[in-house]
Amino acid sequence: MRIVTLISDWKKADYYAAVIRGIVMSADENVNVVEISDQIDSYRIEQAALVLSNCYQFYPAGTIHLVAVKGEPEINNRFLLAEWESQYFLFSDNGFASLFWPDELPEKLYELKEQPVTTFPEADILARVAVDLLNKKEPAEFALPTRENLRRLHPQPSFDQDVIMGTVLLNDSYGNAITNVSKNYFEKHVQNKNYVIIPGNNHYPIRKIQSRYNEVSPAGQTAVFNSAGKLEIAIRNGSARDLLGLKEGTNIRIEIYDTANS
Known part of the structure; x- marks a missing residue:
C-alpha cells in the first residue's frame, strides 16, 4: 500500500x-x-x-x-x-x-x-x-x-569559546523542551570534555545527559537525546515548559571545560 x-x-x-x-x-x-x-x-x-x-x-x-x-x-x-x-x-x-x-x-x-x-x-x-x-x-x-537560491532560515546552534548556544524549538504535549542541538553537533564540540547544561535562567544546571527519562527521580530535571537525535530537556512526570519556563525560543547554554582546568 x-x-x-x-x-x-x-x-x-x-x-x-x-x-x-x-x-x-x-x-x-x-x-x-x-x-x-x-x-x-x-x-x-x-x-x-x-x-x-x-x-x-x-x-x-x-x-x-x-x-x-x-x-x-x-x-x-x-x-x-x-x-x-x-x-x-x-x-x-x-x-x-x-x-x-x-x-x-x-x-x-x-x-x-x-x-x-x-x-x-x-x-x-x-x-x-x-x-x-x-x-x-x-x-x-x-x-x-535545483540547488540555487533556496530560502534559508537559521535557528541553528552556535559554538564560541567552549560554549554551545542553542534554543528550544518545540514543546511537546508533555511539556518537554526539544532543542536545536543535535547529538552530532554536541559530540563534535564536547568530545571527551566535561560539560554543564544551563537551560534558560535555570539555577539548577544539568551535568549529565541520561539515556532514559526514568534515570532521575520523579520531578527530577534531566536531559536526553530523543529518537531524532535532538537534545531534550525534561522533568520526570512534569513539564519543563511550565516548571522551568522552557518555552519555545528559550536559550540553552552548554559550557564545556577540561577537568584539569575546572
Missing part, C-alpha cells in the same frame, strides 16, 4: 485536509493518507520540520510527505520536491529545506515546472504532483533539478 502523509497548520474544522485526501484517493483509492499532525502552529515551518524529522524514518520506502505549512503564494515563491532516503518530500521554498536538512541538502532536489497562480497550492500543485508520483512518473517529467 502506498502512503501519502500530510503535515499542516490547518485545524480540524477546516476542509483543506479533506480536499487533499480526495485528490489523492481519486487517483488511487487504496492509498493510505496519514495526517502526521494538524496541530502545527500557524506558519511555524520550523515546528513542522522538527515534527517531520522525528517520524519520517519510520515510514516505508516510496512514502510521499506533503508539507502544508506557510505555503501561501508569495512573489517569486517556488514549490519543490526532494527525493531522499527512498522517500519523497513536497514543500514550498519558504525555508523548510534549510530547517529539515540543516547540514546538507539532498542531491535529488527539484523545482516543479508548472506552478499555476492559486490560493490553494497544496491542492492545486503539491497534491497533483503526489498523484504523478503515485502513478510512477519520474521527477524529470514534471520538475527540474
Whole structure:
C-alpha cells in the first residue's frame, strides 16, 4: 500500500485536509493518507520540520510527505520536491529545506515546472504532483533539478569559546523542551570534555545527559537525546515548559571545560 502523509497548520474544522485526501484517493483509492499532525502552529515551518524529522524514518520506502505549512503564494515563491532516503518530500521554498536538512541538502532536489497562480497550492500543485508520483512518473517529467537560491532560515546552534548556544524549538504535549542541538553537533564540540547544561535562567544546571527519562527521580530535571537525535530537556512526570519556563525560543547554554582546568 502506498502512503501519502500530510503535515499542516490547518485545524480540524477546516476542509483543506479533506480536499487533499480526495485528490489523492481519486487517483488511487487504496492509498493510505496519514495526517502526521494538524496541530502545527500557524506558519511555524520550523515546528513542522522538527515534527517531520522525528517520524519520517519510520515510514516505508516510496512514502510521499506533503508539507502544508506557510505555503501561501508569495512573489517569486517556488514549490519543490526532494527525493531522499527512498522517500519523497513536497514543500514550498519558504525555508523548510534549510530547517529539515540543516547540514546538507539532498542531491535529488527539484523545482516543479508548472506552478499555476492559486490560493490553494497544496491542492492545486503539491497534491497533483503526489498523484504523478503515485502513478510512477519520474521527477524529470514534471520538475527540474535545483540547488540555487533556496530560502534559508537559521535557528541553528552556535559554538564560541567552549560554549554551545542553542534554543528550544518545540514543546511537546508533555511539556518537554526539544532543542536545536543535535547529538552530532554536541559530540563534535564536547568530545571527551566535561560539560554543564544551563537551560534558560535555570539555577539548577544539568551535568549529565541520561539515556532514559526514568534515570532521575520523579520531578527530577534531566536531559536526553530523543529518537531524532535532538537534545531534550525534561522533568520526570512534569513539564519543563511550565516548571522551568522552557518555552519555545528559550536559550540553552552548554559550557564545556577540561577537568584539569575546572
